[in-house]
Amino acid sequence: MATPPPPTGTLASAAPATPPPPPTGTLASAAPAPPPPPPQSPHTPSTSAVKSEVHAAEAAADSTPIVAAAAAAAAVSYTITIPSCSGWFSWDEIHETERRLLPEFFDGRFSSRNPSVYKYYRDSIIRQFRAQPWRKLTFTEARRGLIGDVGSVRRVFDFLEEWGLINYTPSAKPKERREAAAAKEEEEGETAERKEGPKRLCTNCRSVCGLTCFTTDKADIILCSRCYVRGNYRPGLSNFKRVDNMEELKTEWTDKENLHLLEAIVQYGEEWKKVSEHVGSRSAKDCVVRFIKLPFGEQFLRPIEDGEDNGPNGSYRSNDEVAAEHGGESLKRRRLTPLADASNPIMAQVAFLSGIAGSDLAEASARAAISALHKVHIEKSKFTNDIKVEALLEEAAAKAQSQLEEEQQDVEKSLSDIVEVQMKEIQDKIVHFEALESLLEKEWRQLRYMKDSLFNDQLAILQHQNRAKFTAIEDRTGNKFRTTSDVNIVEKQAN
Amino acid sequence: MRSLTLWSSKAPIKFRMPTAENLIPIRLDIEVDGQRYKDAFVWNPDDPDSEVINFAKRTVKDLKLPPTFVTQIVQSVQAQLAEFRSFEGQDMHVKEKIVPLKIDLRVNNTVVRDQFLWDVSNFESDPEEFARTLCKDLNIGDPEVGPAIAVAIREQLYEIATQSVSSLREARAGKKGRRGADTFNRPGNSALDLVKYFGSKGSVIRKRKDWYLYEPIVDILSNEEVGALDAREELNAR
Secondary structure, X not given: OOOOOOOOOOOHHHOOOOOOOOOOOOOOOXXXXXXXXXXXXXXXXXXXXXXXXXXXXXXXXXXXXXXXXXXXXOOOOOOOXXXXXXXXXXXXXXXXXXXXXXXXXXXXXXOOOOHXXXXXXXXXXXXXXXXXXXXXXXXXXXXXXXXXXXXXXXXXXXXXXXXXXXXXXXXXXXXXXXXXXXXXHHHHOOOOHHHHOOOOEOOOOOOEOOOEEEEEOOOOEEEEHHHHXXXXXXXXXXXXXXXXXXXXXXXXXXXXXXXXXXXXXXXXXXXXXXXXXXXXXXXXXXHHHHHHHOXXXXXXXXXXXXXXXXXXXXXXXXXXXXXXXXXXXXXXXXXXXXXXXXXXXXXXXXXXXXXXHOHHHHHHHXXXXXXXXXXXXXXXXXXXXXXXXXXXXXXXXXXXXXXXXXXXXXXXXXXXXXXXXXXXXXXXXXXXXXXXXXXXHHHHHHHHHHHHHHHHHHHHHHHHHHHHOOOOOOOOOOOOOOOHHHHHHHHHHHO | OOOOOOOOOOOOEEOOOOOOOOOEEEEEEEEEOOEEEEEEEEEOOOOOHHHHHHHHHHHHHXXXXXXXXXXXXXXXXXXXXXXXXXXXXXXXXXXXXXXXXXXXXXXXXXXXXXXXXXXXXXXXXOHHHHHHHHHHHOXXXXXXXXXXXXXXXXXXXXXXXXXXXXXXXXXXXXXXXOOOHHHHHOOOOOOOOHHHHXXXXXXXXXXXXXXXXXXXXXXXXXHHHHHHHHHHHHHHHO
């Protein structure tokens, strides 16, 4: 008398589709992973919770994941993200990590705690969470629906939560950081809060400034990096200072402080305590950070320019100060001049861009630029009759062409091979069927022959009988017909 | 597979739940300031006592109960654990008893009634597995029904186990050292006489007229009926 129960569990189809969180500033050098097949949850048949697994550029535990393209299937298009450290998860298997961290299910000590039970717990909990991914799944809810002892369920639940397979919202982390920073700001009671608050809006395009923004003293404008590079500001503005959101949230280093810092470094070398004393209002750590950020600090780090601060103008200024004050920094200055040459506006722009974009992109674009230049050079030299290069190029082109043709031929050949094989198969089949047919034919003929002989025998019997009785009744068509009298005669004869 | 011996008195073993895993059922029914919290789940007594407090805190936080519930929950769970542990050191006899267990419970909108035979001497039995399979086979949609069934089975098994301990104790006290093996051969009232059923003349197949007794019944109630039943239960509780 079991009536079919109504589907329980909340249906997620009524939920509004929330947009995925905006990608953070890290480069899209990670390839998005293909979305795994949707889960077959028995009690939410009419929804299809969309999932996507994401990978980030760094594999750190607290990395900010980039949301991969979500394949929107049905009305619901909530993307579920998990951190990259849990990329190993799959519905069909149990991974080494799980075996390692929850050994009670896998070491065979208890017959009722086995991998299938673990999988049942894990799959049910994750499915339950993904049915309503916008809210946090509590342990009590989860264990209420699971058959098993609450201790083991709790351990599985904690494991899944820790690894971000449930109750994980990627926007939580950077938002937390920004909110914490904002709280700190308010505590310190900064007056210039609007400028240095965590969420800065570009005055031009009204978009949230990501990592860096540019401000100028003259006009009290904040520009996002895009607007600055494109030059979307009113003419007459110059002297843009670059401000990093994430890093310099507190105050910016004034020129005086920079000066003191450099003095102190030259004087004290690497004794940061004394340096910070000399600077005054900065801790030793801040001094080190600041020093590293200064353009010539890279000499001690790496040759690639990164994290330039205050733009070429600023560095030019500070560079001058350094030169003026100490005079022994010619080596550093020489290193700087190619980039710090503010008189060349193109180089200044390039310096800005490379600073903003980061080293990899700069490298790649430099390489591309060089190759483009090289091409241009080749073009030029064509006109100046540099036959050698031309010939080489032509040769290379011809080689490539021939290789291409070869490949094509190969492909055609293999195609024809395949077709041949298939045809052979079909032919074999035909032969086989023909053999069968002939066999069949033979058998049929045999059958007919036997039938005929049976008829003949019967006919012969009848003839004899009839001859014995009255007149011979011959049925030319050969149909056998039995009258009752014939039957009697047959019986008598048999007896 | 043990060979089927009808002489069932074996050396007594230490008390434990006659299932593959030594888990005990815990039932909570706490009322504070008009707020009632009812729950039933399965607990592993080998978990450390700190687990109890963590569990209580987590439950109170998840269900948004007032914090006074924490101590109440902890006390109740610890009391039931203590009761279990008081039996633990003692001996119990393992009789080859096949006992009918009954399920008669209502969880949210689902009512389940069932009766089946259970081998109490099978220490590899798994009530959780049974509950899972039952829910799957009967297509029970509500996931909370399963744990309730497992708890019900465990409670009855626990009852039987404690009875066997006390009966052994009584017998020992009564006999004063003499081993009365014959008394234990006689199965209890509720158990089945194995000889009769599985001996040479009996048959394992149940008679058709008894089929209706052992068929599981699952009913889905409407919300009004649920409301009515809840009200009646509360009245009975007071």
